[in-house]
Amino acid sequence: RLSETLAITELQHHGRSPSTLESVMGKFSKRDSSEIIQPVRSVVPIQQHSGFLGVMPAYLTAEGILCTKMVAFYQRAEGSSLPSTQATVLLFHPEHGNVTAIMDGEAITAKRTAAVSAISAKLFKPALSEVLCILGSGQQARSHYDVFTKLFKFKEVRLWSRRKEMAQRFVNDLQDPVTVCSSVKEAVIGADVIVTATGASQPILFGEWVKPGAHIAAVGACRPDWRELDDVLMREAVVYVDSREGATAESGDIILSGAEVFAELGEVINGSFPAQHEKTTVFKSLGMGIQDAVSAKLVLEKWNSEY
Numbered sequence: 077r078l079s080e081t082l083a084i085t086e087l088q089h090h091g092r093s094p095s096t097l098e099s100v101m102g103k104f105s106k107r108d109s110s111e112i113i114q115p116v117r118s119v120v121p122i123q124q125h126s127g128f129l130g131v132m133p134a135y136l137t138a139e140g141i142l143c144t145k146m147v148a149f150y151q152r153a154e155g156s157s158l159p160s161t162q163a164t165v166l167l168f169h170p171e172h173g174n175v176t177a178i179m180d181g182e183a184i185t186a187k188r189t190a191a192v193s194a195i196s197a198k199l200f201k202p203a204l205s206e207v208l209c210i211l212g213s214g215q216q217a218r219s220h221y222d223v224f225t226k227l228f229k230f231k232e233v234r235l236w237s238r239r240k241e242m243a244q245r246f247v248n249d250l251q252d253p254v255t256v257c258s259s260v261k262e263a264v265i266g267a268d269v270i271v272t273a274t275g276a277s278q279p280i281l282f283g284e285w286v287k288p289g290a291h292i293a294a295v296g297a298c299r300p301d302w303r304e305l306d307d308v309l310m311r312e313a314v315v316y317v318d319s320r321e322g323a324t325a326e327s328g329d330i331i332l333s334g335a336e337v338f339a340e341l342g343e344v345i346n347g348s349f350p351a352q353h354e355k356t357t358v359f360k361s362l363g364m365g366i367q368d369a370v371s372a373k374l375v376l377e378k379w380n381s382e383y
């Protein structure tokens with residue numbers, strides 16, 4: 077519950093000094109192992125139950141953060157009320173190795189992923205971005221809606237979900253108007269910013285529908301044989317990732333399309349690669365242990381200051 081109080085502004089200082097997440101992703105992209113150690117996630121498939129258990133350790137020396145997240149992610153049958161992403165975060169004392177905190181990781185996962193996508197949108201979205209489209213209506217769709225509408229001004233927000241009633245339920249809880257669309261095509265035509273946050277394992281977003289210059293923050297399809305985006309989109313867009321090692325090991329959209337990775341988000345933050353916001357851009361997010369680590373540290377600091 078405490079992690080739910082983690083304000084997104086603590087993760088994402090829009091337009092001001094770099095946020096904690098931006099700084100740490102910039103540092104990661106320098107590949108200095110005396111500063112950050114974060115191996116690619118270890119994933120154990122749980123084949124008979126269509127699930128995966130991922131372990132995501134990270135050590136940030138200057139910040140004094142030693143952390144691991146354990147995340148279980150499942151492909152749920154349509155209509156299942158079970159969460160598809162469940163996580164626990166452990167913080168350790170870097171000097172002594174003892175556990176200093178055990179946290180629920182669901183809210184951290186939802187918020188840090190959306191905050192990182194928002195950093196990608198800040199860097200890559202077209203200068204005039206009026207239409208936001210979100211594909212999916214689960215936890216990530218919700219956190220992305222919250223952050224994107226808080227940080228950016230859109231004239232129109234559209235939502236598509238494979239079950240229309242779930243999209244309708246999502247929209248019913250909101251203050252501001254959101255258009256529920258009946259098809260992905262209807263939702264994405266003319267959109268400037270598109271978030272894909274689904275459990276799809278086959279492409280649902282096709283390049284022929286995407287407005288030239290649009291930015292896509294692609295959050296789902298985190299297995300080497302899963303897709304959300306088709307080959308046309310992957311090959312025509314400038315592709316950014318959170319981590320090159322993670323993307324080339326885990327992203328079906330990248331591996332199966334043969335698309336070239338242009339840069340990591342951290343490399344753009346560091347200024348070593350440009351943000352090509354005038355072109356169609358894809359930010360392929362897989363999720364990183366360092367993102368959980370700095371978010372968990374913020375939660376712990378808040379806890380220590382309040383209790």
Ligand SMILES: NC(=O)C1=CN([C@@H]2O[C@H](COP(=O)(O)OP(=O)(O)OC[C@H]3O[C@@H](n4cnc5c(N)ncnc54)[C@H](O)[C@@H]3O)[C@@H](O)[C@H]2O)C=CC1
Nearest residue numbers: 160161212213214215216273274275276296297361362363
């Ligand atoms: N990049 C990252 O850091 C992270 C990625 N994820 C991934 O993001 C995706 C969404 O995660 P959550 O929001 O936690 O899940 P959720 O279960 O809360 O929501 C999933 C949404 O996808 C839809 N969906 C499921 N299968 C589909 C299909 N075959 N075609 C179209 N829509 C489908 C569901 O109806 C629902 O709207 C998952 O793939 C998950 O593994 C989750 C956490 C972090």
Ligand SMILES: O=C([O-])C1=[NH+]CCC1
Nearest residue numbers: 147149298362363364
């Ligand atoms: O980073 C993360 O926590 C996850 N990425 C894919 C599923 C969970």
